[in-house]
Amino acid sequence: MIGHFDLYMRRESALHRMDERAKIIALVGFVLAALIAPTRPVWPACTLFGLLGLGLVFGRVPPLLLARRTLLVALFVGLPLLVSRWGGEDARLAAEAFAVKSLLVAAAFMVLMTTTRTVDLLDATGRLPLLRGLSALAQFIVRGVNVLLGEVVRTYRAWALRAPRANLQLRVRGLAAASVSLVGRAAARSDRIGAAMVLRGFDGSLPQAPARSPAAAHLAIGVAFAMLSLAAAGIGRWT
Amino acid sequence: MDIAPALSVEELSYTYPGGGRALDQVSFSLAAGERVALLGANGAGKSTLLWCLVGVLRASGKVVVGGTELARGAEAEVRRKLGLAFSEPDDQLFMPTVSRDLSFGPLAAGDAPEESLRKAHAAAGQVALAEDLLARPPHELSSGEKRRAALAAVLALEPEVLALDEPTNSLDAPGRAALAEALLGLPCAQLIATHNLDFVRRLCPRSLVLVEGKLVADEQTASLLLDRGRLADYGLLAPEKGPT
Numbered sequence: 454m455i456g457h458f459d460l461y462m463r464r465e466s467a468l469h470r471m472d473e474r475a476k477i478i479a480l481v482g483f484v485l486a487a488l489i490a491p492t493r494p495v496w497p498a499c500t501l502f503g504l505l506g507l508g509l510v511f512g513r514v515p516p517l518l519l520a521r522r523t524l525l526v527a528l529f530v531g532l533p534l535l536v537s538r539w540g541g542e543d544a545r546l547a548a549e550a551f552a553v554k555s556l557l558v559a560a561a562f563m564v565l566m567t568t569t570r571t572v573d574l575l576d577a578t579g580r581l582p583l584l585r586g587l588s589a590l591a592q593f594i595v596r597g598v599n600v601l602l603g604e605v606v607r608t609y610r611a612w613a614l615r616a617p618r619a620n621l622q623l624r625v626r627g628l629a630a631a632s633v634s635l636v637g638r639a640a641a642r643s644d645r646i647g648a649a650m651v652l653r654g655f656d657g658s659l660p661q662a663p664a665r666s667p668a669a670a671h672l673a674i675g676v677a678f679a680m681l682s683l684a685a686a687g688i689g690r691w692t
Numbered sequence: 693m694d695i696a697p698a699l700s701v702e703e704l705s706y707t708y709p710g711g712g713r714a715l716d717q718v719s720f721s722l723a724a725g726e727r728v729a730l731l732g733a734n735g736a737g738k739s740t741l742l743w744c745l746v747g748v749l750r751a752s753g754k755v756v757v758g759g760t761e762l763a764r765g766a767e768a769e770v771r772r773k774l775g776l777a778f779s780e781p782d783d784q785l786f787m788p789t790v791s792r793d794l795s796f797g798p799l800a801a802g803d804a805p806e807e808s809l810r811k812a813h814a815a816a817g818q819v820a821l822a823e824d825l826l827a828r829p830p831h832e833l834s835s836g837e838k839r840r841a842a843l844a845a846v847l848a849l850e851p852e853v854l855a856l857d858e859p860t861n862s863l864d865a866p867g868r869a870a871l872a873e874a875l876l877g878l879p880c881a882q883l884i885a886t887h888n889l890d891f892v893r894r895l896c897p898r899s900l901v902l903v904e905g906k907l908v909a910d911e912q913t914a915s916l917l918l919d920r921g922r923l924a925d926y927g928l929l930a931p932e933k934g935p936t
Contacts, residue, residue, distance in 0.1 A: 459829075570829070572788035572789055572829050575788065576788070576789075592787075592788040593786070593788075595788060596786060596787065596788050596829070596830070596831075599829070599831040600782055600831070603782070603831065642782075642783060645778065645780070645783035645784075646783055646784075646786050648748050649778065649783055649784045649786060650786060650796075651748075651771075652746055652748070652771050652775075652776055653771075653796055653797035653800060653845070653846075653849065654768065654771070654772070654796075654797055654800030654801050654849075655796075655800055656800065
């Protein structure tokens with residue numbers, strides 16, 4: 454394996470073992486809670502950060518890894534926070550709320566992606582009637598992106614090994630040439646993958662694999678987590 | 693009483709769209725359960741022949757697989773009976789997990805989900821693919837594991853004839869040995885396109901040789917491998933004696 458597109462980190466943990474559908478329920482509840490939770494008083498947001506902490510503990514997700522992966526969000530929320538210093542109290546509070554909610558939502562997504570393989574996540578969403586077609590398409594895309602990513606890495610390495618001391622202009626030209634050849638190779642590969650599908654009976658519709666039933670205990674935990682998050686946010690907002 | 697061959701090819705010819713002759717009046721047949729090597733140097737026409745057998749490339753001549761003639765409207769039946777394993781497994785494993793890839797063919801053929809899963813597991817067992825690999829995405833497998841998974845994906849359709857295109861590519865010696873063991877245990881007829889003569893010596897009692905699209909030899913592998921001069925003429929290198 455030369456490289457692939459997945460944030461999943463293989464580990465032995467309660468959250469890793471949990472049914473993906475239960476995790477999606479928990480995430481949806483948590484995201485809704487993060488969106489409605491007020492930042493004044495601070496306890497609802499603190500409660501949500503605490504619940505997120507539980508996710509880190511039970512998923513054995515290293516906090517530094519989570520911090521690195523949510524760094525991109527920090528860049529987006531950092532600017533409004535900075536600008537709000539000149540905008541008065543209301544602007545400062547709005548920027549603060551935006552930052553807190555964004556971090557909560559992004560971190561929750563990262564915990565889910567770190568403890569769940571992308572294919573399983575897409576498979577679980579594909580069990581929802583409205584998302585079936587979309588999920589099947591996304592699964593193909595993920596598989597395709599992984600194969601192409603392998604090609605990109607191999608092409609780049611082949612190029613870099615043959616031009617270790619190239620100047621910037623040569624590097625740019627090399628990368629451009631490699632990209633063009635990659636497009637050609639990707640097209641040839643998609644032809645062969647199409648042939649593989651047809652040879653095994655593909656007729657335009659994707660056969661659906663049987664689904665296993667989620668464990669009741671897992672669903673209960675997912676629902677409880679979602680309800681707890683919503684309760685904390687709701688009480689904080691409407692009392 | 694004559695027994696119908698598993699695969700019969702008569703006067704198969706194919707010309708590239710650009711004009712080059714890739715296959716020229718190729719005729720041969722495979723008996724049920726027979727393992728035959730398809731030999732030839734690079735560019736001899738081995739892969740083209742395999743693509744023609746399943747109708748992806750349209751050639752002139754006659755191809756009959758398990759009593760079904762390859763013709764318009766009969767491609768699906770022929771492809772169900774003749775499974776083709778590509779030279780590059782990444783081209784063949786297109787589903788998000790190995791298990792779903794293996795059950796794709798049976799599901800597409802109309803099998804019930806439980807039956808398709810059973811066939812997928814049985815096919816994985818035939819090529820000694822570990823159960824814990826079935827839940828993984830294909831990109832997490834090693835080259836040898838991908839090769840066996842791609843083979844299992846074809847076997848899940850329970851073909852009467854198995855065609856393999858350069859099956860030893862990117863396999864180390866233990867990987868080749870494991871693949872050979874798996875192929876020896878399969879009951880279906882096999883047509884193995886390769887230029888790995890060590891592999892052929894172990895697996896295939898009979899060999900076909902293609903040179904520039906023409907079938908120039910159809911004989912016992914043992915006698916062919918002894919004739920180093922003729923092998924050199926065919927662009928093949930005789931294997932050293934010893935274990936494969």
